[in-house]
Amino acid sequence: MEILSQAWSTLILDPxxxxxxxxxxxxxxxxxxxIIVFTILVxxxxxxxxxxxxxxxxxxxxxxxxxxWQDIQKKHxxxxxxxxxxxxxxYKEMGVSPFGSCLPTLIQFPIxxxxxxxxxxxxxxxxxxLLELTRHLYPFYNAAALIPLNNYFLWLDLSQPExxxxxxxxxxxxxxxxxxxxxxxxxxxxxxxPPSTTGDQxxxxxxxxxxxxxxxxxxxxYSFPSGLALYFVTSNLVGxxxxxxxxxxxxxxxxxxxxxxxxKKE
Amino acid sequence: MKRKQFIFILVFIGIALTLSACAGAANTATSWPGLTxxxxxxxxxxxxxxxxxxxxxxxERWRYPAETDNNITFYSDPALTDDGQLIVxxxxxNLYSLTAETGMQNWVFPDAExxxxxxxxxxxxxxxxxxxxxxxxxxxxxxxxxxxxTSAGESWAKPITDNDCxxxxxxxxxxxxxxxxxxxxxxxxxxxxxxxxxxGTPAFDNNGVLxxxxxxxxxxxxxxxxGAIIWEFSTQDNGWIWSGPTIxxxxxxxxxxxxxFYAVEAANGIQKWQRSPEKDKEEIVGxxxxxxENIYFTNNHGFLYKFDSSxxxxxxxxxxxxxxxxxxxxxPKTSNGLILVAPIQIDELLVAYNEEGTKKWEFIxxxx
Numbered sequence: 001m002e003i004l005s006q007a008w009s010t011l012i013l014d015p016x017x018x019x020x021x022x023x024x025x026x027x028x029x030x031x032x033x034x035i036i037v038f039t040i041l042v043x044x045x046x047x048x049x050x051x052x053x054x055x056x057x058x059x060x061x062x063x064x065x066x067x068x069w070q071d072i073q074k075k076h077x078x079x080x081x082x083x084x085x086x087x088x089x090x091y092k093e094m095g096v097s098p099f100g101s102c103l104p105t106l107i108q109f110p111i112x113x114x115x116x117x118x119x120x121x122x123x124x125x126x127x128x129x130l131l132e133l134t135r136h137l138y139p140f141y142n143a144a145a146l147i148p149l150n151n152y153f154l155w156l157d158l159s160q161p162e163x164x165x166x167x168x169x170x171x172x173x174x175x176x177x178x179x180x181x182x183x184x185x186x187x188x189x190x191x192x193x194p195p196s197t198t199g200d201q202x203x204x205x206x207x208x209x210x211x212x213x214x215x216x217x218x219x220x221x222y223s224f225p226s227g228l229a230l231y232f233v234t235s236n237l238v239g240x241x242x243x244x245x246x247x248x249x250x251x252x253x254x255x256x257x258x259x260x261x262x263x264k265k266e
Numbered sequence: 267m268k269r270k271q272f273i274f275i276l277v278f279i280g281i282a283l284t285l286s287a288c289a290g291a292a293n294t295a296t297s298w299p300g301l302t303x304x305x306x307x308x309x310x311x312x313x314x315x316x317x318x319x320x321x322x323x324x325x326e327r328w329r330y331p332a333e334t335d336n337n338i339t340f341y342s343d344p345a346l347t348d349d350g351q352l353i354v355x356x357x358x359x360n361l362y363s364l365t366a367e368t369g370m371q372n373w374v375f376p377d378a379e380x381x382x383x384x385x386x387x388x389x390x391x392x393x394x395x396x397x398x399x400x401x402x403x404x405x406x407x408x409x410x411x412x413x414x415x416t417s418a419g420e421s422w423a424k425p426i427t428d429n430d431c432x433x434x435x436x437x438x439x440x441x442x443x444x445x446x447x448x449x450x451x452x453x454x455x456x457x458x459x460x461x462x463x464x465x466g467t468p469a470f471d472n473n474g475v476l477x478x479x480x481x482x483x484x485x486x487x488x489x490x491x492x493g494a495i496i497w498e499f500s501t502q503d504n505g506w507i508w509s510g511p512t513i514x515x516x517x518x519x520x521x522x523x524x525x526x527f528y529a530v531e532a533a534n535g536i537q538k539w540q541r542s543p544e545k546d547k548e549e550i551v552g553x554x555x556x557x558x559e560n561i562y563f564t565n566n567h568g569f570l571y572k573f574d575s576s577x578x579x580x581x582x583x584x585x586x587x588x589x590x591x592x593x594x595x596x597x598p599k600t601s602n603g604l605i606l607v608a609p610i611q612i613d614e615l616l617v618a619y620n621e622e623g624t625k626k627w628e629f630i631x632x633x634x
Contacts, residue, residue: 125398126296126297126381126383127296127297127298127341127383127422127465127595128296128297128298129296130465131508131523131549131551131595134506134523134549139503142482144461144462144463144480144481144482144483144504144506145441145461145462145482147462147463147481148419148420148439148463
């Protein structure tokens with residue numbers, strides 16, 4: 001366990017913390033801007049993973065729509081084992097990796113966790129956190145001159161959850177950043193999900209994703225330090241931009257499905 | 267389909283739990299114990315309680331609050347007033363006054379907008395409480411606000427006073443030291459940028475010199491009249507200095523986060539000796555305790571060391587010899603011939619040794 005923790009620290013956490021602080025020093029000691037720039041860099045570095053994920057997802061969807069797959073499903077309706085074997089064969093034939101769409105997501109998961117830890121640890125608002133931070137700093141730059149980091153950006157205290165300090169209107173705390181997270185996550189998932197046939201499994205799954213994911217991300221943004229929420233918003237916007245540049249955005253998905261299918265009938 | 271959705275939701279819950287674990291649970295300690303002693307009791311402020319512990323045998327005299335409230339946590343050294351109050355700041359942004367004898371609450375000062383990390387200073391009947399909202403609050407003994415001084419950074423260190431120059435010195439995370447008039451809170455001077463945050467209480471000598479350690483790995487001697495730098499001393503490899511130095515017989519004693527311990531001449535900043543008690547460079551966070559010609563200090567590895575003033579180690583004891591899990595960040599204190607240390611990460615909250623390094627008693631809070 002100790003070795004794993006050490007490896008996590010050396011390979012993920014330390015580079016992230018020091019990169020964040022280094023970027024912070026170069027951006028006029030603005031941690032909000034540092035998070036934004038760092039997120040853009042991380043998205044650029046992980047772009048090959050994103051591209052491969054998109055490719056695999058598309059391949060899977062095309063396979064599921066194919067007549068051959070539908071025939072196989074009909075033929076082996078009662079035999080799950082045989083159906084699975086045939087499915088694997090078809091994957092091979094069509095050059096689709098069944099793990100191609102989820103593996104990049106799994107690889108990005110530690111990056112998200114690492115970034116979250118890096119943001120929280122860099123802001124270090126208590127003695128234990130600050131002492132812990134000193135253990136992650138590289139000796140070849142003068143971090144002492146930068147600490148404590150300035151944790152304010154626009155109206156945000158990046159070290160605190162927005163629920164604790166958000167802008168109050170008529171006695172209610174309005175979590176603007178959390179709303180932005182919900183909005184951009186929703187937009188991203190809608191724009192990136194290709195239209196699918198009603199009733200197919202992929203479509204149902206996508207609908208569930210489109211519903212749960214923005215709410216879940218909003219909950220995280222509301223409950224955890226705002227630095228993480230800023231990362232979510234930036235990451236979503238960069239993701240949309242990347243997909244747009246690849247010509248993969250599907251604007252039809254922004255139109256409600258019933259209206260969209262009515263249009264198709266016309 | 268339902269099964270897939272179920273797995274999907276499970277993954278979400280997994281991510282949420284992972285992030286929650288990273289953030290820490292609500293009542294996970296975020297600092298180390300605050301410790302103050304008088305001739306009868308030790309007062310330990312840690313997490314959700316303040317304890318009064320009998321120095322005779324380590325038994326609990328009282329605890330505050332009687333019912334644990336996870337929103338109220340204490341980590342700073344409590345301060346005793348002449349009229350028997352115990353003043354302690356909390357992470358709930360309130361400053362509490364308790365009766366030292368009984369632990370009953372007298373008053374609460376609620377004006378701060380952020381937690382109290384620094385210890386409170388009581389001097390000449392006034393209470394000076396620095397909060398992490400960048401304000402230093404001066405109160406009378408009844409908890410009424412006298413004045414507020416706002417600095418450019420959070421204050422995590424207890425201020426000190428010099429009655430000769432009628433100054434209150436406030437070290438700040440903004441890398442400077444402020445000299446303030448304790449009567450009205452006006453600023454007298456502020457030092458130049460000292461290259462690193464200051465989280466330790468400075469030492470002060472009778473020659474009008476203030477000694478301040480910084481995260482920049484430097485110990486500065488400042489003129490108490492105007493804040494001018496008299497000399498500066500650099501630690502090995504710029505080791506960050508967490509706690510302030512302790513001065514005794516013209517020598518400053520302090521440790522750094524690289525695990526080095528120093529004795530430096532107060533007159534000129536020249537090093538007398540340096541020791542690295544452990545190969546692994548375990549952090550020295552607390553200020554040393556000097557009794558007669560002996561220096562006691564602790565480290566991240568749970569050791570309490572006794573050195574003489576020539577730098578010779580007399581003994582060492584580990585607070586958790588069986589498992590080696592204990593860490594000591596709180597500065598050791600002394601009373602009635604006991605050396606008291608307040609470790610973390612083990613059950614014992616307070617351990618008393620005699621001056622020969624023999625454990626006399628330990629205090630483990632009931633219910634923990």
